[in-house]
Amino acid sequence: MLPIRRSIALASVVLLAGFALAQRDYEDVDPTGQTVVFWHQHGGVREAGLQEIVAAFNADNPYDITVNAEYQGSYPEIFQKMLLLVGTPDAPNLVVAYQDQAAAYAFADGVIDIRTFLDSERWGFDADDFDDFFPGFIASDVNPVLGGQLLGFPPNRSVEVMYHNLDWIAELGFDGPATTPEAFEEQACAAAEHGFSGSVTGGRSLGYEMTLDASRFASWTFAFGGDVFDVETNRYTFASDAAIAAMTFLQDLFERGCADIVTERFGDQTNFGLGTTLFTVGSSSALPFYRDAVEAGANFDWSVGAVPHTTQEPVANVYGASVSITAGHAPEAELATWLFVRYFTSTEAQAAWARASNYFPVRASVAADLGDYFAAEPAYETAFGLLPFGVSEPVAPGYAFVRDLVAAEMGAIVEGADVVTSLSRLTDEANRILLDQLADLD
């Protein structure tokens, strides 16, 4: 019920905000001949795939729009560059941005509310086309604390999944991977005691290796039936009953020696591949890296599944950066930018992008074109099946900083700190930061 409730709440915010905010009129704007600069963080195979999509758009669009997709470093690097350019004509027309980054740009009136285009009869999607998008995906770009503006549009998403070693689970005498926290604890602790026979290193075995990260915190809290942000009050809820239960569960797992934190970059992937870690939780976009790690390591049968949950249905943490259209450019350029975004999120482009990037497409219909890909990557199909159960993390400004606080408190909790005290302190601090941010909006 949780995803549905959240989607309805967010959709209501969108509708209400639609009446409240003035919109620029693009109906009579002519985007012919415009050049669009797109800053992104994709490298390697993903960049090649993106450039193909861009080339197809440049060749076929009827307005002779030219898109220049430029690699500009990692997400933080792009964000740092953008902070100095946002709201100026020197900013790119289109930029990848996490939701909280887009919210930061909004402080300088540096991004356009994309509903302006969605609502356009001439430039928006028709109703059937729009319904093809996974509803939670677009909702995750709606910023409830900034008047419900749609500050970005999703070209892709990932989902947090639990990676598991099927051979080891069978070896331990279990029928299948854990779907509940109790089963997870039982299997993880059994794995910590009985190493995997196929392990490459034969070193210390672990049930679960966890990165100290706000997305892990959110995933476990969602799985325990809670949330980390209340969209009705616009406040963080890190000390909810579900969050306390989730963190107490993890603390117990660590105290029993069944779990440990990840201490080296991608150490969980490496150890999973070597057959010394039974479970990890991470982004579905890492599937190819896990596959490589397993093939180079203990070469066992593995798969992914939902994070073990207490809810009736699984709840999956869906996330990913969107693209934001920057303000400060001519209306013709802004419209041209939107037309590229519309193309990028079309069924055709999404199928190509999903194959190239291993991200999930944002349209349900794209699955029909991915049959062969699903057959080749069964874990990808399994993770794709979790999308209808998606919930997203907060989009509040300042969330980047709050994420660091969450990670730090997780570190304290797994070392034995009092869960309630830690989470209450975290909630107070996070909400203080949020209020401080919002004070500057007035």
Added chain:
Amino acid sequence: MTGYAFVLPATIVIGVFGLFPIGYAIYMSVHRWRIRRGAFVGFDQFERILGDGFGFALLLAGLLSIALGHWLWTSALAGRGARWLLVGKVGAALTLVASGVAMALGYGLMRQTGDARFLDGLQRTFLYGAISVPVQIGLALVLAALLFQPLRGRALYRMLFFLPYVTPAVAGAAVFRAIFSPREERLANTVVGAFGIEPQRWLFEHRPVGQLVFGDFAARFGIELTGILAGPSLALLVIIMFGIWTYVGYNAVIFLAGLGAIPKDLYEAAEIDGATGVQRFWAITVPLLAPVTFYLTVLGFIGTFQAFTHLYVMRESAVRGAVDTASLVIFDTFYALNDFGLAAAQSLVLFAVILAITLLQQRLFGRRALRA
């Protein structure tokens, strides 16, 4: 006019790249500024950092008391009679105790009412500098004295010791991360394991070194080692070691240049007088290198207060901010909280602290160094 024309290029460069940024930082610091400029707030940002004025005033009074204590002590030793010696020494001791109490109280009040994150960062920066700089300079001096001897392959050794300085900080820090990983099989844990010490968490350890080493012993007497007395966290100590590793070679090269400038006849005369090698080192080398030592100390403190890259690369969430020095806090305020006004004010406070320390060093050691 010719003179002005000669200084004009330098004036322009210093003005544009030196003074303008400082001026602009001052301008930002007196505004609310979250990505875009907001209302003029005067000194509110500084109040957010330093808390209400009373704590800060108490801290300043404590610092001034140290100066007073120093003056009393030096006056007492200046030979004005036995009575004055006693009064001066007792007065200096009492003043120093009072200054310690005032600073502790003042800092406590500032933390309560000001920006605890930044103030703690500043405290860590002091610890970082106070440990790192003397060790760097001491090791460099010894190293330079050794390398100054007619050793075979001296040039090679000089190059090897200088290498860490030219190694990119990110690459060096990545290697340190691997060495000081909490994994049992990694190098640092293998080495301590050889001495029967349990594997340590190193860069993931937020607890202070004093607590780790003496915690159990102190607990027997009901004492809990906390705060600055407990020292830096183990994670910060590893980072300090990285800083020392990086700069020792550079400092040694500067010392070598200084050693080359000491007249050899001084050593010959001392040798004829029967001075041992150690005596020559303490009586000739160390005093005559005082200007170089002073220069490296000033640069070292400024460098540690501005240190950023390796700290940024090596910090972990697990240490809960235990390695966040002032420069990291400023970075987070700017890029994660996007509070440009507060970040500018924090930068200016750090600037003022660096300036004060530099002036203090100049006052305490500068003249002595110049005399040498």
